[in-house]
Amino acid sequence: xxxxxxxxxxxxxxxxxxxxxxxxxxxxxxxxxxxxxxxxxxxxxxxxxxxxxxxxxxxxxxxxxxxxxxxxxxxxxxxxxxxxxxxxxxxxxxxxxxxxxxxxxxxxxxxxxxxxxxxxxxxxxxxxxxxxxxxxxxxxxxxxxxxxxxxxxxxxxxxxxxxxxxxxxxxxxxxxxxxxxxxxxxxxxxxxxxxxxxxxxxxxxxxxxxxxxxxxxxxxxxxxxxxxxxxxxxxxxxxxxxxxxxxxxxxxxxxxxxxxxxxxxxxxxxxxxxxxxxxxxxxxxxxxxxxxxxxxxxxxxxxxxxxxxxxxxxxxxxxxxxxxxxxxxxxxxxxxxxxxxxxxxxxxxx
Amino acid sequence: xxxxxxxxxxxxxxxxxxxxxxxxxxxxxxxxxxxxxxxxxxxxxxxxxxxxxxxxxxxxxxxxxxxxxxxxxxxxxxxxxxxxxxxxxxxxxxxxxxxxxxxxxxxxxxxxxxxxxxxxxxxxxxxxxxxxxxxxxxxxxxxxxxxxxxxxxxxxxxxxxxxxxxxxxxxxxxxxxxxxxxxxxxxxxxxxxxxxxxxxxxxxxxxxxxxxxxxxxxxxxxxxxxxxxxxxxxxxxxxxxxxxxxxxxxxxxxxxxxxxxxxxxxxxxxxxxxxxxxxxxxxxxxxxxxxxxxxxxxxxxxxxxxxxxxxxxxxxxxxxxxxxxxxxxxxxxxxxxxxxxxxxxxxxxx
DNA sequence: CACGTTATATACAACGTTTTCCAAACAAGC
DNA sequence: GCTTGTTTGGAAAACGTTGTATATAACGTG
Numbered sequence: 001x002x003x004x005x006x007x008x009x010x011x012x013x014x015x016x017x018x019x020x021x022x023x024x025x026x027x028x029x030x031x032x033x034x035x036x037x038x039x040x041x042x043x044x045x046x047x048x049x050x051x052x053x054x055x056x057x058x059x060x061x062x063x064x065x066x067x068x069x070x071x072x073x074x075x076x077x078x079x080x081x082x083x084x085x086x087x088x089x090x091x092x093x094x095x096x097x098x099x100x101x102x103x104x105x106x107x108x109x110x111x112x113x114x115x116x117x118x119x120x121x122x123x124x125x126x127x128x129x130x131x132x133x134x135x136x137x138x139x140x141x142x143x144x145x146x147x148x149x150x151x152x153x154x155x156x157x158x159x160x161x162x163x164x165x166x167x168x169x170x171x172x173x174x175x176x177x178x179x180x181x182x183x184x185x186x187x188x189x190x191x192x193x194x195x196x197x198x199x200x201x202x203x204x205x206x207x208x209x210x211x212x213x214x215x216x217x218x219x220x221x222x223x224x225x226x227x228x229x230x231x232x233x234x235x236x237x238x239x240x241x242x243x244x245x246x247x248x249x250x251x252x253x254x255x256x257x258x259x260x261x262x263x264x265x266x267x268x269x270x271x272x273x274x275x276x277x278x279x280x281x282x283x284x285x286x287x288x289x290x291x292x293x294x295x296x297x298x299x300x301x302x303x304x305x306x307x308x309x310x311x312x313x314x315x316x317x318x319x320x321x322x323x324x325x326x327x328x329x330x331x332x333x334x335x336x337x338x339x340x341x342x343x344x345x346x347x348x349x350x
Numbered sequence: 351x352x353x354x355x356x357x358x359x360x361x362x363x364x365x366x367x368x369x370x371x372x373x374x375x376x377x378x379x380x381x382x383x384x385x386x387x388x389x390x391x392x393x394x395x396x397x398x399x400x401x402x403x404x405x406x407x408x409x410x411x412x413x414x415x416x417x418x419x420x421x422x423x424x425x426x427x428x429x430x431x432x433x434x435x436x437x438x439x440x441x442x443x444x445x446x447x448x449x450x451x452x453x454x455x456x457x458x459x460x461x462x463x464x465x466x467x468x469x470x471x472x473x474x475x476x477x478x479x480x481x482x483x484x485x486x487x488x489x490x491x492x493x494x495x496x497x498x499x500x501x502x503x504x505x506x507x508x509x510x511x512x513x514x515x516x517x518x519x520x521x522x523x524x525x526x527x528x529x530x531x532x533x534x535x536x537x538x539x540x541x542x543x544x545x546x547x548x549x550x551x552x553x554x555x556x557x558x559x560x561x562x563x564x565x566x567x568x569x570x571x572x573x574x575x576x577x578x579x580x581x582x583x584x585x586x587x588x589x590x591x592x593x594x595x596x597x598x599x600x601x602x603x604x605x606x607x608x609x610x611x612x613x614x615x616x617x618x619x620x621x622x623x624x625x626x627x628x629x630x631x632x633x634x635x636x637x638x639x640x641x642x643x644x645x646x647x648x649x650x651x652x653x654x655x656x657x658x659x660x661x662x663x664x665x666x667x668x669x670x671x672x673x674x675x676x677x678x679x680x681x682x683x684x685x686x687x688x689x690x691x692x693x694x695x696x697x698x699x700x
Numbered sequence: 701c702a703c704g705t706t707a708t709a710t711a712c713a714a715c716g717t718t719t720t721c722c723a724a725a726c727a728a729g730c
Numbered sequence: 731g732c733t734t735g736t737t738t739g740g741a742a743a744a745c746g747t748t749g750t751a752t753a754t755a756a757c758g759t760g
Contacts, residue, residue, distance in 0.1 A: 012746060023710045028748065036708060058472040059412025060746035063715040067409065069472065077433035078637065086427060090454060099468040102452035104440060118449040122408040122419065122472075232637060265642035287428065287582060292615035293643050362716060373740045378718065386738060410716035413745040 011052040020048035031056075062123035070100045070314060071119035074130045075107045076230070079256065081284040081303050082130055085151065088307025089128060096315055098125070107230065109134050120146055126314045136200055147317035149310045155200050156326050162317065164310040164327045166301035168202045171331040172209030174299065175253050175281050176217065178333055182340075184279060186222045187214065188242060188249035190259055193227030206255055206283065224249060228259070235259055239266040243278070250279065251339075257282035257289055260296055264338075279339050295337035302329055361402040370398035381406075412473035420450045420664060421469035424480045425457045426580070429606065431634040431653050432480055435501065438657025439478060446665055448475070457580065459484050470496055476664045486550060497667035499660045505550050506676050512667065514660040514677045516651035518552045521681040522559030524649065525603050525631050526567065528683055532690075534629060536572045537564065538592060538599035540609055543577030556605055556633065574599060578609070585609055589616040593628070600629060601689075607632035607639055610646055614688075629689050645687035652679055 017024035022041060030037045030045035031054075048054075058067050070093050074082045086102060093100040103119060105112035112134055119127055120142075127142065131152035142148055143161035151164045172189075179187055189210045191203055207225060214223050224247065228238035242248070243266060254260035260282035264274065272278045282289060285300035309327045316325075367374035372391060380387045380395035381404075398404075408417050420443050424432045436452060443450040453469060455462035462484055469477060470492075477492065481502035492498055493511035501514045522539075529537055539560045541553055557575060564573050574597065578588035592598070593616055604610035610632035614624065622628045632639060635650035659677045666675075 014746080024746090025711075025748085026709060028746095029709090032748085034749090038708060041709080055467070055471055057413075057746050059409045059417065060715090061748080062409025063407075063413060063717090063746080064748040065715095067472070069468075077427065077436060078430050080428050080430070083427035086454065094464070099453075099465075099472075102454070103449075104436065104452070106440075114444070115449075117405070118419075121405055122417070122449075232640065261638070261641055261643070268642050288611070288638065290582070291611055292618050293611070364716080374716090375718085375741075376739055378716095379739090382718085384719090388738060391739080407716050410745090411718080413716080413747090414718040415745095 011049075011054045012057070013054075016045065016049045016052055016054050019052060020045045066125045066318070067123045068098050069122070069124045070098050070126050070128060070311070070318075071116075071122075071124040072100050072102050072128045072130065073105050073112060073115055073119070073132060074102065075105045075112070075133060077104055079258070079284075080286045080288075081256075081301075084286075084303030085130055085307040085310075088304035088309075089311045090307075092308045092311035093315075098315070100128075100311075105132065107133055109138075113138075116142055126318045128310055128314055131202070133195060133199065147314060149314040149317065151306055151310050152202050153200055154202065154205055158326075159324045162310075162313040162325045162327070164306055164313065164329075165202070166306065166329050166331045168205035168331075169209035169212070171283065171299040171301065171333075172206040172253070173213040174331065174333040175297075176210060176213040176219075178297070178335065179251050179253075179279065179281070179339065180217050180219070182279075184251050185217075185219045186250035187219070188222075188224040188226060188252050190239070190242070190252050190254040190263065191225060191227040192230065192255050192259075194229040203255055210253060222249070232262060235262040236266055239263045240270075243267055243270055243272065248278075251281065252278065253281045253283075255283055257284045257286045257296065257298055260298070261288065261294060264294065264296075275338055275340070281339060285334050289334070289336065292337075297336045297339040298334055299331045300334050301331045305329055361399075361404045362407070363404075366395065366399050366402055366404050369402060370395045416475045416668075417473045418448050419472070419474045420448050420476050420478060420661070420668075421466075421472075421474040422450050422452050422478045422480065423455050423462060423465055423469070423482060424452065425455045425462070425483060427454055429608070429634075430636045430638075431606075431651075434636075434653030435480055435657040435660075438654035438659075439661045440657075442658045442661035443665075448665070450478075450661075455482065457483055459488075463488075466492055476668045478660055478664055481552070483545060483549065497664060499664040499667065501656055501660050502552050503550055504552065504555055508676075509674050512660075512663040512675045512677070514656055514663065514679075515552070516649075516656065516679050516681045518555035518681075519559035519562070521633065521649040521651065521683075522556040522603070523563040524681065524683040525647075526560060526563040526569075528647070528685065529601050529603075529629065529631070529689065530567050530569070532629075534601050535567075535569045536600040537569070538572075538574040538576065538602050540589070540592070540602050540604040540613060541575060541577040542580065542605050542609075544579040553605055560603060572599070582612060585612040586616055589613045590620075593617055593620055593622065598628075601631065602628065603631045605633055607634045607636045607646065607648055610648070611638065611644060614644065614646070625688055625690070631689060635684050639684070639686065642687075647686045647689040648684055649681045650684050651681045655679055 013024045013027050017027045027045050030042045031049060061067055072089055090100050103115035105115055112132055126147040129150045136155055140160055148161040150161055154165055155163055176187060189207055191207055211223060214220055226238055226242050228234040239262060252263050254263060260280050264280050267278050282296050282298040285298040288294060289296040289298045313325055363374045363377050367377045377395050380392045381399060411417055422439055440450050453465035455465055462482055476497040479500045486505055489500060490510055498511040500511055504515055505513055526537060539557060541557055561573060564570055576588055576592050578584040589612060602613050604613060610630050614630050617628050632646050632648040635648040638644060639646040639648045663675055
């Protein structure tokens, strides 16, 4: 019930050693289940350690061995998709005796670098970079220094780090196909603009999937791509231009849910009714999608799974693997009212 | 432009020393601007350090002195209010040469304790606990061990740590008064249920403010409090009970924005129109409130400012202050369409 | 019984800092 | 020129681990 550990013990290896009547290096080995320790001693040592509330001093450890800490860099806390990823990371890490610590890069390469430096300085055993905005070259530099796994950047030929992604191209295709099945062909893609440079990013792949599938279905004349930064105001004005222009599309497929919500907002302000006049689709399937006032069709990319797999790979790298692995999960379309034209009879499914 | 630091230098104090032609302890002092170093030497050392790309080894530092790391514990990443706080923390910390690292407590005291332990083990110089769900007694235990500042728990008499809060009571009063000015008197309060225990929490204060102000305005017969956990399903069923029951209120004041969004959703499903049939108010003024489909009136508690002040206090504690300080910021009501009955003429204010 | 061969436990040298204590150098006061 | 004091730089002892090298004991084998 209490839960909280009796602290301020400050017991060190030496204290445990003198309590158990053995040498302090014996304690070190006994507690790490190292080779060359008799069962009787291990038991005695463990008992003493337990009683004294011994906890290894991470800084001291960091000086010689591992710190059992993983650094996770996310670009933006506001995107609740990242929270989902972190959930998977945190669980998997703690089950392996590691602790995950989060840093925030604010989508600015400068800040990202500072955070990464800080993590390396603190001797973190491995780094998990979620949707970093730095260049592949810089990623290589980081990966050279410390075991690294990257989520959200498609670099299947990277050798010095692993990548974990959802198949963004397929995700985008699913959307286009779904809309076409609803007899909607005039589909625009709303992307994120103003990023440093072409980066092998998820955005590229989503856009490519969109373009390719449009082409495949013979809808190439309807291809239309607009973009805005992450700023709410910019998203709104881009959406306004798109929806009040003369080429207003029948559907808008947004690179992330939040952008979709803004688009829906602008549409409402323009007096458009959804889904009759306009259909909107998002990406990430964040919790807000399920709210009836949005009921937003979206692509689920299984953030938790992504986090788990990435952590698994990272721990493998920390353990010594050097050959690269690239994990891709198939995304799923979650259809909701925002794109289902013919509504089902009654039902207010709570 | 490049930005990324030349890594893998691995330069240590000794390397810098031999490069500059001085002893390594001289380097240590020179770089920390310690007493007893001539200007000429300081300059020479700084030049060498710069050239070799020297970075202090945090683990080694942790063994003797500070780690220049602050641990931030948040209960739940999904609440984007916390992101806002962290923004303020991060900025203030890095300006003082500190790095903030985030841990997530999942609203479970067990996990919270594990994360706190991990932070203490890693010799973090101070802890910033955001809306922790642990007991005041446990907070004291933690604070005894390491400089601590708590955000989001009202304990104005705590001596071993500082607190930073918005004035939840006033916030709630603002809401009630605002609604009454709109001639709405039948106001219910929607709170968070199923927490460990009474904790001196923000919830308590919001509820108290609500009750007191209702009383003051002579609306005591309309006082009605319902609650649900953080789970979306539970919120929805509680909202359904409230809104379809015979005592359906005219307004629902929710302890946090997300709950308000769920309530709005349920209301829509029930065919209620807002704001004519029902009025909803939230707390935190998260970015989603501004979306036209919500246009949710909410209380802004200035998360960024909260984070900045908390960090300032924490750094003071790290520097040695032991007398407690308790900072309170006045919240502000941000009115939006969800509660403004008579709509302004035209305007689609983008 | 000398002689490897295993087991087991200890000693001790790192690891990269911070900090205390000392020595050297130099100036000032008599 | 001798104390006294005040800078300035260096030597060395922590800090709490890990990991390697070494000592000791126990145990067959030839």
